[in-house]
Amino acid sequence: MNSKRDWAAGLIVWLVLLTLAPSGMSAEKLRLLILSGSHPFQTNEFFQLFKDNPEVEFTAAAHPNAHPYLRPEAVKAFDVIVLYDYWQKITEEAKGDFVNALKSGKGLVILHHAVADYQAWPEYEKILGGRYYMAQKTVVNGVEKPRSKAKHGEDIKVQVADPEHPVTRGVKDFTIRDESYFGYDIQPDSHVILTTDHTNNSPHLAWTRTYEASRVVYLQLGHDRFAYEHPSYRQLVAQAIRWVARKE
Numbered sequence: 001m002n003s004k005r006d007w008a009a010g011l012i013v014w015l016v017l018l019t020l021a022p023s024g025m026s027a028e029k030l031r032l033l034i035l036s037g038s039h040p041f042q043t044n045e046f047f048q049l050f051k052d053n054p055e056v057e058f059t060a061a062a063h064p065n066a067h068p069y070l071r072p073e074a075v076k077a078f079d080v081i082v083l084y085d086y087w088q089k090i091t092e093e094a095k096g097d098f099v100n101a102l103k104s105g106k107g108l109v110i111l112h113h114a115v116a117d118y119q120a121w122p123e124y125e126k127i128l129g130g131r132y133y134m135a136q137k138t139v140v141n142g143v144e145k146p147r148s149k150a151k152h153g154e155d156i157k158v159q160v161a162d163p164e165h166p167v168t169r170g171v172k173d174f175t176i177r178d179e180s181y182f183g184y185d186i187q188p189d190s191h192v193i194l195t196t197d198h199t200n201n202s203p204h205l206a207w208t209r210t211y212e213a214s215r216v217v218y219l220q221l222g223h224d225r226f227a228y229e230h231p232s233y234r235q236l237v238a239q240a241i242r243w244v245a246r247k248e
Contacts, residue, residue: 029054029055029056029057030055030056030057030079030080030241030242030245030247031056031057031058031059031077031078031079031080032050032056032057032058032059032078032079032080032081032082032241033058033059033061033069033075033078033080033081033082034047034050034058034059034060034061034082034084035061035062035063035066035069035081035082035083035084035085035087036060036061036062036063036066036084036085037062037063037064037066037085037086037087038063038085038086038087038088039085039086039113041084041223041224042224042225042228045224045225045228045229046084046225046228047060048228049228049234049237052234053234053237053238053241055238055241055242055247056080056238056241058082059077059078062085063085063087063089064089066085066087067090067091067094067097070094070097070098070101071097072097072100072101075097075101075104075106076104078106079106079107079245080106080107080108080109080241080244080245081101081106081107081108081109082108082109082110082111082241083108083109083110083111083114083117084111084112084113084114084222085113085114085117086113086114086116086117087117087118088117088118088119088120090118090121095121095123098127099123099127099212101214102127102211102212102213102214102216103212103213103214104213105213105214106214107214107215107216107241107243107244107245107246108127108211108214108215108216108217108244109216109217109219109237109240109241109244110128110216110217110218110219111218111219111221111222111237112179112219112220112221112222112223112227113223115128115130115132115181115184115218115220116132116134116148119134119135125187126187126211127211127216128216128218129186129187129189129190129207129209129211129216129218130184130185130186130187130190130204130207130218131184131185132148132181132184133145133146133147133148133183133184133185134147134148135147140185145183145185146183147183148181148182148183148184149180149181149182149183149200150179150180150181150182151179151180151182151200152179152223153177153179154177154178154179154180154198154200154201155175155176155177156175156176156177156178156180156196156198156201156205156221157173157174157175157196157197157198158173158174158175158176158194158195158196158205158221158232159173159194159195159196159197160172160173160193160194161192161193161194161195162191162192162193165191165193165208165243166239166242166243166248167193167206167208167217167236167239167240167243168193168194168206168236168239169239170235171232171235171236171239172232174230174232176221176226176227176230176232176233177226177227178221178222178223178224178226178227179223179224180198180200180201181201181202181220182200182201182202183202184202186202186204186207187209189209190204190207190208190209190218191207191208191209192204192206192207193206193207193208194206194207194219194236201220204220205219205220205221206218206219206220206221206236208243214244215243215244215246216244217240217243217244219236219237219240221233221236222237
């Protein structure tokens with residue numbers, strides 16, 4: 001190791017592997033890596049969403065100490081990566097680790113504000129299948145894009161656009177109190193599964209896609225406990241995890 005930072009990162013990886021030794025996680029359950037950081041949230045209520053799911057067990061990692069969990073020797077202990085972070089800084093090494101994890105087939109579920117991760121890394125837009133604009137003005141292919149908007153405490157009517165998809169199967173149209181997002185883009189090869197006609201929200205609430213060997217789901221919903229505790233939201237998150245892990 002060439003620095004204290006490298007030594008600390010190596011220690012984190014070692015601790016991950018120690019924690020996930022055979023005496024730790026059960027091979028029968030889907031193993032999640034949940035990344036958070038740089039955005040406040042109702043921690044206990046959010047993680048209860050996963051504690052109440054009997055199909056999963058999880059390891060939570062927060063920035064700035066989260067990226068070592070994506071290293072090859074650490075990420076192999078997980079089936080699915082869940083992003084609930086709001087993070088921008090990423091080294092070239094971490095970019096490579098992230099992409100390689102997806103090339104290996106790790107499932108990826110991106111929730112709510114993680115749509116705005118890594119604004120300066122173009123590859124993240126390809127992974128996500130969309131883009132949230134945090135700058136006041138962004139020019140894309142000669143078109144000026146204004147900053148995307150968010151508004152908390154909205155009652156959003158959700159329509160199931162593809163009721164046959166494994167992520168939405170059994171979910172009926174519902175209303176949820178959540179944070180609206182307006183003015184983000186979605187790539188044409190993303191498959192929309194949830195929509196809304198809310199005036200303060202872009203029409204696409206959730207979509208699926210593939211990136212390399214990975215299945216990816218983005219779900220815009222999920223600001224606070226009004227979402228975490230909503231039965232339809234819980235079902236969507238559980239089924240998204242199952243689908244990206246190829247266990248549908």
